[in-house]
Amino acid sequence: MSTQLHRLLEIMAKLRDPEGGCPWDLAQDFSTIAPYTIEEAYEVADAIDRGDMDGLRDELGDLLLQVVFHAQMAREAGHFGFEEVAQAIADKMERRHPHVFGDDGRHDDADAVRASWEEIKRAERSAAGVDDRSALAGLSRGLPEWQRAVKLQDRAARVGFDWPGPAPVLDKLAEELEEVRAEFEAVAAAPGDAAAQARLETELGDLLFVAANLARHAQVDVGxxxxxxxxxxxxxxxxxxxxxxxxxxxxxxxxxxxxxxxxxxxxxxxxxxxx
Structure with missing residues (x-):
C-alpha cells in the first residue's frame, strides 16, 4: 500500500476514534454520508467537464475520502475494511476482463467487450441466486432517475426495441408536450384536484423520459x-x-x-x- 494511502486510512481511523476523534465524524453513519458520496461524484464530473485538472485532482481526493469513510465504518462494525474493498474490485475487474487477464482471447472492438461484460454480469447474478433474465436486469435503482432512464432505454435498444433514429423521437417529444399542455389546462380548470395533478406528474415524467431518449439518440450525455x-x-x-x-x-x-x-x-x- 502506498505511503499516502496508508496515511489517509490512518487519518480516517483517528477521526473515528471514540477517544479523541472528531465529534462530527463520530456522529455519522452510512446513511448520513451517502449524500456526500453522491455529491462528490458530481463534483468530479464537473471538474472533468470544465477541463480543470487541478480541481479534478482535489475532487478525486474528496471522492476517495468517501470510500475510505465508508470502509472505516464497515470495519468498525466488523463487516469489511478498505483492503477487502480494493480486493473485491480488483477481483471483479480481472473476472470481467478475461480477454486481458485470462485465456478468452482479445476482443478487437468495444462492442464485443461490452457484450462479454454483460454476459459475465448475468453469470454473476445467476451464481448469486438472482434468476432475472430480463434485458433490464441488474440496473441499479440508486442511480439518478435521468441516468436510469437512459440505461433502461439503452438496454431495450440492445434487443431491438428502439426508435430507428432521432426524427420519430422528436415527433414523440412534441406529442408528449401537447399532452403535458392539456394536463396543465386541466389542473388550472380544477385547482386542488389531486387526480388532475397526478396525471400532470405522469405526463411530465413521460416528457422527461422521451427527452432523455432523444439525448441518447444524439449521443449527448444528459448530465x-x-x-x-x-x-x-x-x-x-x-x-x-x-x-x-x-x-x-x-x-x-x-x-x-x-x-x-x-x-x-x-x-x-x-x-x-x-x-
Whole structure:
C-alpha cells in the first residue's frame, strides 16, 4: 500500500476514534454520508467537464475520502475494511476482463467487450441466486432517475426495441408536450384536484423520459448537458443582477418585463462576445 494511502486510512481511523476523534465524524453513519458520496461524484464530473485538472485532482481526493469513510465504518462494525474493498474490485475487474487477464482471447472492438461484460454480469447474478433474465436486469435503482432512464432505454435498444433514429423521437417529444399542455389546462380548470395533478406528474415524467431518449439518440450525455445548461443560466442570471445594480436598483425590485430586458441584454452581449 502506498505511503499516502496508508496515511489517509490512518487519518480516517483517528477521526473515528471514540477517544479523541472528531465529534462530527463520530456522529455519522452510512446513511448520513451517502449524500456526500453522491455529491462528490458530481463534483468530479464537473471538474472533468470544465477541463480543470487541478480541481479534478482535489475532487478525486474528496471522492476517495468517501470510500475510505465508508470502509472505516464497515470495519468498525466488523463487516469489511478498505483492503477487502480494493480486493473485491480488483477481483471483479480481472473476472470481467478475461480477454486481458485470462485465456478468452482479445476482443478487437468495444462492442464485443461490452457484450462479454454483460454476459459475465448475468453469470454473476445467476451464481448469486438472482434468476432475472430480463434485458433490464441488474440496473441499479440508486442511480439518478435521468441516468436510469437512459440505461433502461439503452438496454431495450440492445434487443431491438428502439426508435430507428432521432426524427420519430422528436415527433414523440412534441406529442408528449401537447399532452403535458392539456394536463396543465386541466389542473388550472380544477385547482386542488389531486387526480388532475397526478396525471400532470405522469405526463411530465413521460416528457422527461422521451427527452432523455432523444439525448441518447444524439449521443449527448444528459448530465453533462444539464450541467452546462445550469452553468449558463447561473452565469446569465448573475450578469443580470450585476447590470441591474449598475442601473440603480436590485433585480428583485424590477418587474418581470424589465428583468426579461436585462436577460436579453446579457444574451446579446454573450453573442457579440462569441463573434
Amino acid at each position: 453533462t448537458a444539464l450541467r452546462r445548461a445550469n452553468r449558463k443560466f447561473e452565469r446569465r442570471f448573475r450578469a443580470m443582477e450585476t447590470l441591474s445594480e449598475r442601473d440603480g436598483a436590485p433585480l428583485s425590485a424590477r418587474p418581470l418585463e424589465a428583468q426579461d430586458a436585462l436577460w436579453t441584454r446579457v444574451k446579446d452581449a454573450e453573442r457579440d462576445g462569441d463573434g
